[in-house]
Amino acid sequence: MKDYNTYTLKNFLEDDGFRDWVQRKGGPEEPFWRSFLLRYPGKKAALRQAERIILAAGHRDPAIDSREIRVEAEALLEQISVHEPGRAVETQEKQEGAHTRGWLPWIMAACIAAFLMTNHFLADKPAPPREASAARSLTSNLVKTRNDTDKPLRILLSDNSEVFLSPSSTLSYPSHFTDSSRTVHLTGEADFSVRKGSTPFMVYAGGVITKVLGTRFVVRAFEKDQNTTIRVRTGTVSVFEKGKSGPLKKAKENSGLIITANQAAVFEKSVRQFTKTLVSDPVRLSKAIDFESKRYDETQLSKILSDLEKAYGISILFDREQFEKCRITATLADENLYQKLEMLCKSIGAVYEIVDGQILILGKGC
Incomplete structure (x- = not known):
């Protein structure tokens, strides 16, 4: 029986069930990990760090210099030993044991994540072809992720909002949101699950700005499409046309729409006009009425x-x-x-x- 009260970063990284959940979502363990922090709130920091490391491993970029990663790895090892008193961890150069060798891939992935999140690495040339699940680059503090696979790609943002990026879609977002801004740019389609916060979360896509505080919604804005569509799963969403010059202050917010769960907004690009409608398959939001037995x-x-x-x-x-x-x-x-x-x-x-x-x-x- 696992004692989750004593779980550390290392335990999360070595947990097969946790890794599978982070990388693929769904499956029989989905309810357990979804509710984990409700039962073990004190493990939030370790869980989120492990989640980022595992996701970073899937976006590993060979252009990052291995010597720089080694330096970061040693620093991270020291941090881990501090968080796990009495369990000093040494680098592979200091100790060639199997324990450290097993840790090294995760440490390397963590360092890659650190490079991407703190802007140590700047992508100044196109990434070579590879079998990675997504093409990812970093310009200044802006991360750009493209999904070149045939399945939705999960992205965890710095505020712990979750995005499932559809195939042939691209999402640009800051490595870290500031206290005054949570803004992303989308080309294609993505399913957003936004964490509530005092700062509005905004998605720029297909000539439309979608503005929320915390909710679930889907934005579809492929360049070839005649329309930009926003579908709301839960909560309330504000949508309005982006101003010609781009800044939010020039956006036509007053001429936008407020849409709620099971509603959709369709922006027709040719005439620059919104239409409010319903989603194609509305879901039940309340189980108070038991239609199955009624x-x-x-x-x-x-x-x-x-x-x-x-x-x-x-x-x-x-x-x-x-x-x-x-x-x-x-x-x-x-x-x-x-x-x-x-x-x-x-x-x-x-x-x-x-x-x-x-x-x-x-x-x-x-």
């Missing part, structure tokens, strides 16, 4: 629509007086939201439309 028996339409509003967080508009006499007997267990609406509307001879991020029920009533 059966509606001669239930008023207004009651069923109210349950759907609560479950999906989407406004459903209809003429209450016109549909007052409508009673429905049905179960809504397996269908998605749109299938539920189609079933309800068909039973009363009505139709539904999506208007401005809301659902509108139209019909003659019962």
Whole structure:
């Protein structure tokens, strides 16, 4: 049985389950590591450091001079020995034991991460072809990551916000966010899970600025696409057109949109106009209504629509007086939201439309 109360940086790095979770996410251990810090809050610093080291190993750049890495490795080894009293760790040059040899790849990866995060290494020439999962370069304090694989690439930002970068997409971001700015630039598509903070988090993509404090959302802004699309998973997002000169103060924030969970904003580039709509597959935000076991028996339409509003967080508009006499007997267990609406509307001879991020029920009533 592992004693996570005594876990150190070394333990995290040597934990196969933890490494698999950091590198791939998902899988049977996902719930455990997702909730780990709730149970062991004192391990946050070690866990985050291990996470960055493991991710850095996947972005290793051979252009970094090995002698410089060796110097950084020795410094890091000294730090680790301080954090683990009584367990002095020596470099491979000092001790050729198997223990240190096993540590060396992680130490090297940590040093590469340190170079990337503290601007010791400047990429002044194109990186040679390699089998790395992403092409990564650093200019000043700006990190640029491109996903050339066929799977989403996980990126952990300095504020612990998480980004899954889609294939053929590029994200540019500071190695460290400042107290006054959390800004990234995207070309392509990415799924953002932003940590709450006092400073707004902003994504520049496809002529649009997406502004949040902390939420989950997806931005799609490939250069070849006619539209830029922002889909909100949780929370509230503000979107507006970027000003011609670029700075936020010249952005057309007043002409933007506020969108919430299960809503989407579509910016048509040719006419520079926003449209608010719903995502293609709305997810349930609340489990308070148990559709799996609930059966509606001669239930008023207004009651069923109210349950759907609560479950999906989407406004459903209809003429209450016109549909007052409508009673429905049905179960809504397996269908998605749109299938539920189609079933309800068909039973009363009505139709539904999506208007401005809301659902509108139209019909003659019962």
